[in-house]
Amino acid sequence: MNEIGGIYQLIVRIGEYSFHFNLTAIAMTWIVIALLLFFGYMASRRRHVLPNSMQVVGELLVAQFYGLTESTLGKERAKSYAPLIVALFMFLLLSNWIGAIPHMTEPTTDLNTPLSLGLMGFVLAHYAGIRAKGFKGYIKTYFEPIVFMLPMNLIGELAKVISISFRLFGNMMGGAIIILVVSHLIYSLVLPPFLYLFFSLFIGTIQAFVFTMLTVVYIAVQVD
Amino acid sequence: MEAVKSLRKKYCPTAMFIAIIAALVMIFIGHKDLARGIVLGTLFSILNFVLMGASIQLRVQRTRRTGAMIAFVLVLLRFGFLALPLVVSIYYDKYHIVTTIAGLFMVQAVMLADAVKKLVLSRPA
């Protein structure tokens, strides 16, 4: 079970603080980004009325999530937020799927990736809230229904970040560990591929969708 | 009750028949203890089913809670009865424990086999 404990780390010391970087997760993130850029290039390279296969997939994804954002946030706001939402989903989907390839690990099994994406959604939602309601109106929401609710509302907002990022992390990490342990316990050729199919592909897709959907919905809750 | 009687007629002889066939096969391959075990187990399985049918009057026409309470007491009583063959087969080597346990499920097994047969036969239509 050495794989669980061993992490390739880069440790940078500045003064008395040391910063630990998980190199595997960073490398995997870059690989995912590279793959997505390549996909984007291929999908938009020769755009035709009769689309090629890449373009079909790309159009499908963009259209689906554009429509989804529009139905939740309204036409005006969808214009500014939908590109980010589509990109978020595609990044998460590929991140969760990449673990199915041998020697690759999902960057989402490192808590830092979901946490930073969750924080991004948090900042974005609150920025959207301030822009939509003005600073006064935004602050006012924290004193509802009564003034004393301020600490609870603050914690509730922070808990959203925790729940959204730990949900993704817990599911992906749980799946990865189950696959690892099962393949160690029974040296079977049949079961692990099925587990990959279930955890990486099926659960990964659902969790990527849930993460994206929740980000949209959190923005929607802030703006009105 | 007519319904209970018809059920008894339907399942119990089949269960006993299967048990006896199995016992004969076991005697034929030279394991008398196995044969005795399965017959003993099946006998008690059938008796349990008969008792269950006989106690049906006690259980119906009650509220859910009293029904469950009465069922609990009756289950414990019947299980005390079902424990007999197990104890016997643990104490006496004449009865093999594994086949006794197998025999205890004979009525249920016959019911399930009947259900599976019906399901398979109904599929092609």
Add this chain to the structure above:
Amino acid sequence: MAIEGVDLIHAASYIGAGIAMGLGAIGPGVGEGMVGAKACEAIGRNPSEAALLTRTMLVGQAVSESTGIYSLVVALLLLFVV
């Protein structure tokens, strides 16, 4: 095994935190599920109001989640303050 005052307090606070969060999560979990079920029902009846219903559901769930967040706060207090 030295079971002394401070150690005992720590042990009790850890187990208390675990039980507080564990049992505190049951109620909100079921409650939020019921809110979600009603929201799905409402969308089934009236799909055109989906956006509004989603927001209403989230607000309802956030309110019923507050007891879960209280448990979280209590658990964290037990862990880090006691």
Add this chain to the structure above:
Amino acid sequence: MEMDIQILVKLAAYIGGGMAIGFGAIGAALGEGYAASQADMAISENPEKSSDIVRNMLIGQAVAESAAIFALVVAILLLFIAPQDPTIVTAAALLAAGVSMGLGALGSGLGSGFPAGETCTAMVKVQDPKVLSRMTTVMLISQAVCQTPAILAMVIALMLMFVGFGGPDPVKAVALLSAGLCMGFGAIGSGAGSGLPGGAACQGIGRQPEAQGLLTTNMLIGAAVCQTPAIFAMVIALILMFVNLGDVPFNPYWAAFMGAGLSTGLAAIGSGYGGGMAAGASCEGIARNPKTVGVVTTTMLVGQAVAQSPVIFGLLISFILLFKGYGEAFALAPGMALLAAGICMGFGAIGPGIGSGIAATSAVSWVARNEENAGLLMRMMLVAQAVTQSTAIYSMVIALVLLFVI
């Protein structure tokens, strides 16, 4: 000391046997009581059907009892077992066997009462004797599927009783006890839950006899998926029984093993039952509108998969507890932190698991009524389930804090 161990082992075996038969009989009694009361209502509604209903009830009860008979067999074996050179590990193993079998039979007994009761209720309105016999057939099949968690629990119980676990190592004793608890608790939810699709399918056949094939298939898929938590619990129980960590110190490890068992075992209750609720709703939906079978089954599977997130969190915490590795502790607090992590995750996952099942139930049944909006409903269901699970995630966070920060 020799004498004490003998008495301890006997005591453990008796308590284990008592728990096995006690919980098993409670499960069977609740299942039979449910079937009897439903049958009673059905008979008072339509006395002409009484012979069919009574017959069905009796068959249903006879099969619902088999889980309890497993428990009886294990209990009797426990009472009369005479282990070679007994140690404290043997005592723990025997106690754990009883707990595993008893709790395991509780869920299956309860669960297999649902199909029996629902079939009796549904028989009131059915005239065709062919349909009646089909309903009984499907009821029996679904009850047989319901017994799977009890059978898994029995396998673990028999292993605990008859596999030798070596010398008097107190850590091993706790690990075995934890394995029994894990399997026992883990089987409750799945056992009770996998009865729900059976009941709904039988009722559905009464309403829509021509959808029998679809309903049976969907019932089997749904019941099989909602038994995954029980299988997870069995995996953890097997690891707890057979993992060999060498010579480990007693103090933090006892808590780690106990926590690992409780985490997955308790977490499986909620997810198992929640998945069963979703499967039951899908059978009902298919009976309402058999044309929607494809989309209903898909929604059900997605709903069940998401409802299993809490048990996956429980599994994650269990694995971390099992394999993290600890130094010897001389105080109580480090061990308690590990135990608390397991308890926190285990209990914390029950509610969200059931809650996600409730959300999925409603979504699935409305997909069957309103097929055009299936995508919308599935989206709504996913969001609702995800938010429902946030309390399970808080529990996981507290458990992780207890594991890594403290």
